[in-house]
Amino acid sequence: xxxxxxxxxxxxxxxxxxxxxxxxxxxxxxxxxxxxxxxxxxxxxxxxxxxxxxxxxxxxxxxxxxxxxxxxxxxxxxxxxxxxxxxxxxxxxxxxxxxxxxxxxxxxxxxxxxxxxxxxxxxxxxxxxxxxxxxxxxxxxxxxxxxxxxxxxxxxxxxxxxxxxxxxxxxxxxxxxxxxxxxxxxxxxxxxxxxxxxxxxxxxxxxxxxxxxxxxxxxxxxxxxxxxxxxxxxxxxxxxxxxxxxxxxxxxxxxxxxxxxxxxxxxxxxxxxxxxxxxxxxxxxxxxxxxxxxxxxxxxxxxxxxx
Numbered sequence: 001x002x003x004x005x006x007x008x009x010x011x012x013x014x015x016x017x018x019x020x021x022x023x024x025x026x027x028x029x030x031x032x033x034x035x036x037x038x039x040x041x042x043x044x045x046x047x048x049x050x051x052x053x054x055x056x057x058x059x060x061x062x063x064x065x066x067x068x069x070x071x072x073x074x075x076x077x078x079x080x081x082x083x084x085x086x087x088x089x090x091x092x093x094x095x096x097x098x099x100x101x102x103x104x105x106x107x108x109x110x111x112x113x114x115x116x117x118x119x120x121x122x123x124x125x126x127x128x129x130x131x132x133x134x135x136x137x138x139x140x141x142x143x144x145x146x147x148x149x150x151x152x153x154x155x156x157x158x159x160x161x162x163x164x165x166x167x168x169x170x171x172x173x174x175x176x177x178x179x180x181x182x183x184x185x186x187x188x189x190x191x192x193x194x195x196x197x198x199x200x201x202x203x204x205x206x207x208x209x210x211x212x213x214x215x216x217x218x219x220x221x222x223x224x225x226x227x228x229x230x231x232x233x234x235x236x237x238x239x240x241x242x243x244x245x246x247x248x249x250x251x252x253x254x255x256x257x258x259x260x261x262x263x264x265x266x267x268x269x270x271x272x273x274x275x276x277x278x279x280x281x282x283x284x285x286x287x288x289x290x291x292x293x294x295x296x297x298x299x300x301x302x303x304x305x306x307x
Contacts, residue, residue, distance in 0.1 A: 086142025
């Protein structure tokens, strides 16, 4: 297995508090790695250590097969990053920003600037300075700056902040294209779990500074349980009917009006007919599958999904 990024017991202490604890991270070449965790879990701190913006208290980082040190200049040239909010010279235009970035990166391809502006939908902004950009436009420019030198590794901390639904979809397709057609490995964090669900090949979940799991999205999807969700006027009475009349025990009363039935041997029609026969009013019944959000919440709550 070829790993672009590996960490070994990566740890960071701030003010006597361990904010990242013995993280062992494994990012495969050519994949999109979704990095998930609640606010304050340690995502940004890990990303800062991967990009040499913050030094680990202990532990090692290996990128492209090389240990990251204070002198890893060539390694850093092969990376593109957005950590927290992208910062620009506010008086420059988008084109001038990319030209300046290419200059100090030693990357000379004027045609690529035009191509990147088109990819991130900023081609018609030449008369506009960055200081007048919306948050979404600044995010697009940050992504453009991160990818213009065709890096082998992209590290993106909340890159879709400020984008509208159309922009999010466009950037998602852009990331998929970069990964598939250019072979770029991407580590991306986001609080929008539904977006990571559509984007990532692998997820890593961090909570309270500890990496809880790394798992492929294929395995997450295979582990998710189908269930029938019934919304009724009297949950407790309906639960009694389900157990006593249908002999179903594998169900959960979420609240007094919602029941999730995990027994696939009984059809929706039989469930609804039995409830109606016993004077239970059904407001809704549908088959559902647990989402990445359900899986995530279960992990960070110690294996218990909150109702």
